[in-house]
Amino acid sequence: MTSAVPLVDLSPWFAGNESDRAVVAGRIDEALRESGFLLITGHGVPDRLRAEVRAQARTFFALPGQVKERYRVSVGGRGWLPTGAEANGYAEGTETPPDLKESYSLGADQATGLPEIDDEWFRANVWPEQVPRLRAAAESYMARMRDLSDDLLVIFAVALGLVPDHFAAHARQPTFTFNINWYPPLGTVGPAEDGQYRIGPHTDFGTVTVLDREPGLGGLQVYTSDGRWVDAPFEPGALTVNIGDLMARWTGDRWRSTRHRVLPPPPSAPDEELVSLIWFYETDPLARISSLAPPIGHRAYPEVIAHEYLQDKLAAITVD
Numbered sequence: 001m002t003s004a005v006p007l008v009d010l011s012p013w014f015a016g017n018e019s020d021r022a023v024v025a026g027r028i029d030e031a032l033r034e035s036g037f038l039l040i041t042g043h044g045v046p047d048r049l050r051a052e053v054r055a056q057a058r059t060f061f062a063l064p065g066q067v068k069e070r071y072r073v074s075v076g077g078r079g080w081l082p083t084g085a086e087a088n089g090y091a092e093g094t095e096t097p098p099d100l101k102e103s104y105s106l107g108a109d110q111a112t113g114l115p116e117i118d119d120e121w122f123r124a125n126v127w128p129e130q131v132p133r134l135r136a137a138a139e140s141y142m143a144r145m146r147d148l149s150d151d152l153l154v155i156f157a158v159a160l161g162l163v164p165d166h167f168a169a170h171a172r173q174p175t176f177t178f179n180i181n182w183y184p185p186l187g188t189v190g191p192a193e194d195g196q197y198r199i200g201p202h203t204d205f206g207t208v209t210v211l212d213r214e215p216g217l218g219g220l221q222v223y224t225s226d227g228r229w230v231d232a233p234f235e236p237g238a239l240t241v242n243i244g245d246l247m248a249r250w251t252g253d254r255w256r257s258t259r260h261r262v263l264p265p266p267p268s269a270p271d272e273e274l275v276s277l278i279w280f281y282e283t284d285p286l287a288r289i290s291s292l293a294p295p296i297g298h299r300a301y302p303e304v305i306a307h308e309y310l311q312d313k314l315a316a317i318t319v320d
Helices: 011-015 018-034 047-061 065-071 088-092 115-121 134-159 245-250 306-317
Strands: 007-009 037-041 079-081 102-107 176-183 199-202 208-212 220-223 229-231 239-243 260-262 274-281
Touching (some): 011 018, 047 102, 047 176, 047 274, 065 079, 088 199, 088 306, 115 306, 134 208, 134 274
Parallel strands (some): 007 037
Antiparallel strands (some): 037 239, 079 102, 176 274, 220 229, 220 260
């Protein structure tokens, strides 16, 4: 396995003593400093739940286009994003062709009582009536992801020698997005244009991303600190974790928000289609994020209000 994305077993964190927990936290600090990405095992998310979400999602994506069109939304909405809705490379200021994927997007839906926040970040989820089992599977998965993300925020704080709730205290009613991405075969979307990807090069925007993916030739690549694109390793049963720009700012760039991309399928595998489950976790929308000072942080960013920062990021990747 390449060292660009290390593997960390979380089991000692949940079942071990204080010394065991310190070892896990130290390994995560090292991974996020050097890579920004890691694979985790011992996370407790059942394989059968992940498989069920993926199966129900495939049922949706196989529906006729005119049926899926009923659920069409723009980036940030709750529902179906067709091929062509996003170009993630735009976030880097690069005008790339649209990403070769479809998504079904879900997210936080428990209203805060603040209309200006709720209308943007806590909209009601939309469930396709043609796939009645998707809701139960997706809601169970999101609950698991929320618990795991909160655990990761505590591990992050311990890794930096902070009080355990340093980050989690700002995620009492956080925003989050759950994107189920379908990467169609070439027979559906046609050959990739020059500079076109299933997902173009970008960094994530929030605090922590948890990805459940399938192996494929048109798969995930990460950009190393020495300037190389490398294939991310795949470990059956493991989840892929990376931090986003908001967490990198929060740690004063101690940790890397790492560029990554998803390759189109090569001509040698025209029938390859994959489904990825992508969980983007953030903070309370009104949280004020300030960089940690030295010796933890290395750079002081201006303070930002979380939801304003994220709105700007989402606007950047939307294809008009």
